Amino acid sequence: MTARGDRYSRGAIAFHWSIAALVLFNLIVGLFHDAMPRAWGIMPIHKSVGIAVLVLTLGRIGWRLTHKPPHLPELLPAWEKATAHTVHFILYALLLILPISGWLLSSNPERPRPINWFGLFEIPVLPATPGIAHNAHEAHELLGYLMAALVAIHIAAALRHHFILRDRVLARMLPGSGRRG
Numbered sequence: 001m002t003a004r005g006d007r008y009s010r011g012a013i014a015f016h017w018s019i020a021a022l023v024l025f026n027l028i029v030g031l032f033h034d035a036m037p038r039a040w041g042i043m044p045i046h047k048s049v050g051i052a053v054l055v056l057t058l059g060r061i062g063w064r065l066t067h068k069p070p071h072l073p074e075l076l077p078a079w080e081k082a083t084a085h086t087v088h089f090i091l092y093a094l095l096l097i098l099p100i101s102g103w104l105l106s107s108n109p110e111r112p113r114p115i116n117w118f119g120l121f122e123i124p125v126l127p128a129t130p131g132i133a134h135n136a137h138e139a140h141e142l143l144g145y146l147m148a149a150l151v152a153i154h155i156a157a158a159l160r161h162h163f164i165l166r167d168r169v170l171a172r173m174l175p176g177s178g179r180r181g
């Protein structure tokens with residue numbers, strides 16, 4: 001376990017922004033895919049991106065367990081720290097549950113749709129029953145909305161720290177120079 005610094009490590013920053021970009025893409029595609037022409041073939045990309053998020057999240061959790069994040073500012077009220085930690089914990093859980101529920105819903109044995117990962121190789125379907133796939137579909141939809149709401153709160157909180165409280169909470173997650181790896 002590396003020591004606690006005043007900002008996130010380079011690895012944590014790389015995981016954060018790559019996952020953030022992929023999740024934003026998948027939320028937009030997921031929420032608006034009905035309005036997108038089928039010819040775009042966007043859902044296979046949604047699935048491949050979702051699997052990439054799952055793998056990156058497992059990497060990020062491994063990184064998080066071995067690299068301590070910086071403390072939140074001392075002056076922040078206890079309720080704000082508790083809220084931040086709760087939102088972060090739920091986001092981690094959703095980063096795992098959303099891709100797995102998507103994978104399960106695509107594994108419905110009544111109409112299995114194997115995932116061709118960006119056209120490179122095939123990812124096998126999971127051993128789901130129609131009931132499990134149906135529940136996974138419901139969960140994927142519901143948790144997609146929850147994820148969108150939490151991401152909006154998370155972004156609003158980061159902007160509030162930067163522009164209103166004027167502390168370093170956002171800056172320490174931005175790629176910077178001369179910092180520890």
Ligand code: HEM
Nearest residue numbers: 023026027030031047050051053098099102103106141144
């Ligand atoms: C970060 C990962 C993911 C996010 C944030 C995400 C988000 C979403 C959202 C918001 C929807 C729209 C739900 C609705 O209103 O119907 C959706 C739909 C869908 N997602 Fe995902 N998803 C992710 C990963 C995956 C994965 C890994 C798969 C499959 C391997 C997948 C397969 C699908 C499918 C097939 C639909 C369409 C369901 C339908 O037609 O009703 N998703 N996703």
